[in-house]
Amino acid sequence: MDYTEMLFAFNVHEKTVHQRSRHLFRTPEPQRDAEEKTYTLEMAVNEVLAETRKVALMIRTSPY
Secondary structure, three states: OOHHHHHHHHHHHHHHHHHHHHHHHHOOHHHHHHHHHHOOHHHHHHHHHHHHHHHHHHHHHOOO
């Protein structure tokens, strides 16, 4: 694994942790424990990578 891959993995990890925390914070207090069990880090990683794919596609198809 080279430096770029490690940096990408670290950034994905940081965004994933932030995404999950934000999601759990927005969940009402009585449901938070149950949501913490169902909204896994894997789900958050998939969301972050989907956003990354969208941006990559926009960059790739940009005329500039």
